[in-house]
Amino acid sequence: MKSKSCPLSRDNILLLPNVNYHRLQKLSFPKLDELAKESLSFFEFKKYKNIRTRLKKAQMLYGRLVLKEILASEFNLLEDFTKISIENSEKEIDRGAPFIVSKEIKGDLSISHSQIFIAGIYSNSGMIGIDCQSIIKDISHAHILSDEECKFILNQNVEWQDYYLTLIWSLKEALVKSLKIGFRYGINSVTICPTQSLETVTIKVSDKIKAQCRETLEKDIHFMYDYSENKIFSICEIKNG
Numbered sequence: 001m002k003s004k005s006c007p008l009s010r011d012n013i014l015l016l017p018n019v020n021y022h023r024l025q026k027l028s029f030p031k032l033d034e035l036a037k038e039s040l041s042f043f044e045f046k047k048y049k050n051i052r053t054r055l056k057k058a059q060m061l062y063g064r065l066v067l068k069e070i071l072a073s074e075f076n077l078l079e080d081f082t083k084i085s086i087e088n089s090e091k092e093i094d095r096g097a098p099f100i101v102s103k104e105i106k107g108d109l110s111i112s113h114s115q116i117f118i119a120g121i122y123s124n125s126g127m128i129g130i131d132c133q134s135i136i137k138d139i140s141h142a143h144i145l146s147d148e149e150c151k152f153i154l155n156q157n158v159e160w161q162d163y164y165l166t167l168i169w170s171l172k173e174a175l176v177k178s179l180k181i182g183f184r185y186g187i188n189s190v191t192i193c194p195t196q197s198l199e200t201v202t203i204k205v206s207d208k209i210k211a212q213c214r215e216t217l218e219k220d221i222h223f224m225y226d227y228s229e230n231k232i233f234s235i236c237e238i239k240n241g
Contacts, residue, residue, distance in 0.1 A: 003202050003203065003204045004202070004203050004204075004217065004221070005200050005201070005202050006200060006201055006202075006203060006221040006222060006223055007199070007200055007222050007223065008171075008194060008195075008198055008199060008200055008201045008223045008224070008225065009199075009222075009223070009224050009225075010198070010224070010225055010226060010227075011224050011225075011226060012226055012228075013224060013225070013226040013228075013233040013235060014226065014228060014233070016121075017073075018070060018074070018121055018122045018123060019070075019119065019120070019121045019130070019235075020066035020067070020069050020070050020119070020120045020121075021066070021117070021118070021119050021120075021132075021233075022062050022065070022066050022117070022118045022119075023116060023117055023118075024058050024059075024062055024116040024117070024118065032054070032057055032058060032061065035061065036048050036057075036061050038081070038082070039061065039064065039065055039068070039081040039082065040061065040064060040081070040082065041082050041083070041084065041085035041101075042082075042085075043085055043087060043101075044064060044085055044086065044087070047060070047087075048060055048061060055115075055116075058116075059113045059118065062118045063098075063111040063113065063118055063120060064081075064086050065081070066111070066118055066119070066120035067086055067098070067109050067111060067120040067122065068081045068084050068086070070109075070120060070121070070122045071084060071100070071105060071122060072084075074122060074124075075104070075105060084100070084102070084105075085100075085101040085102075086098050086099070086100055086101070086109070087099060087101055089180075094180035094181070095182075095184075096182060097177075097180040098110065098111055106124065107122055107123055107124035108122070108123050108124075108126065108127050108128045109121065109122045109123070109128065110128050110129045110130045110174075110177050110178070111130070112130050112131045112132040112173070112177075113132075114132040114133055114134055114231065115134070117132055117134075117231065118132075119131075119132040119233060121235060123237060125237075125239060125240055126219075126237050126238050126239040126240045127178045127179070127180070127216065127237070127238040128177075128178055128235070128236070128237050128238075129173070129174040129175060129176070129177030129178030129179070129235070129236045129237075130174060130177065130233070130234070130235050131170045131171075131173035131174045131177065131232075131233070131234045131235075132170075132231055132232075132233050133166050133169060133170040133173070133231060133232045133234075134166075134230060134231055135162055135163065135166050135230050135231065135232065136162055136165050136166045136169065137162050138162075141165065142165060144169060144187055145165070145168060145169065145187075145188075146188045146191045148191055148193055148204075149168050149191060149192065149193060152164070152168075152193050152194070153165050153168070163227070163232075164194075166232045167194070167225060167232050167234070168192055168193070168194070170225070170232045170233070170234040171192045171194075171201060171223055171225065171234045171236070172187075172190050172192050173234065174223070174234040174235055174236035175190060175192065175203065175221075175223075175236045176190060177236070178221075178236040178237065178238050179209070179213050179216060179217075179238070181209060181212065181213065185206055185208045185209055186206075189205065189206040189208065189209055190203065190204070190205050190206075190209065191203065191204040191205075192204075201223055203221070205217065216238055219238050219239055219240075219241070220238070220239040221236065221237075221238050221239075222236070222237050222239070223235070223236050224236075224237075
């Protein structure tokens, strides 16, 4: 795998104007359905009705709401959210990636769910990915990382290993979301190792990802992270041009 060094910075992600963050409240099914009817487009509501569990329904609904609130603010739209439709790609190349169904609104967006927490982001300057992760408090979960990533974590002080494990996993999630590929080539098809100063990260991707995303990977890639409420928030933006 070819490596690439990318800048990494810590920012207060929850205060960025193009980020929205929501903690789900306890809602009864009738109230959840009522909010969905008021907020979702015809196609979104059809998908919502096919979801069986209450948590998944709430995640889908509020995932749309956080993004629609960003778009309404960004484009000075009337808050009739049923007029804005956010759907998921069914194309093989980027299956599941959210996109805006609109001729007027251009840009990229991303959603992350972490149990009852929802984070959404919009960008009009490049491809974007966001991830929200609760701190993984069991180092045995290191099997989700590559040998190189595990080596970096195990070289850290024991009390910080959970933090670095979660941070690396979250950065990987943000990267594959921005690339619109997910982990279709396996969780170790992407390797991310930060420097000790957390000012840059080195990314490596498999040959399959390199073949699919060659031009995209040559663009400027910037990572951002934050730690709040016992959670790691990560953003990966791939700039246009």
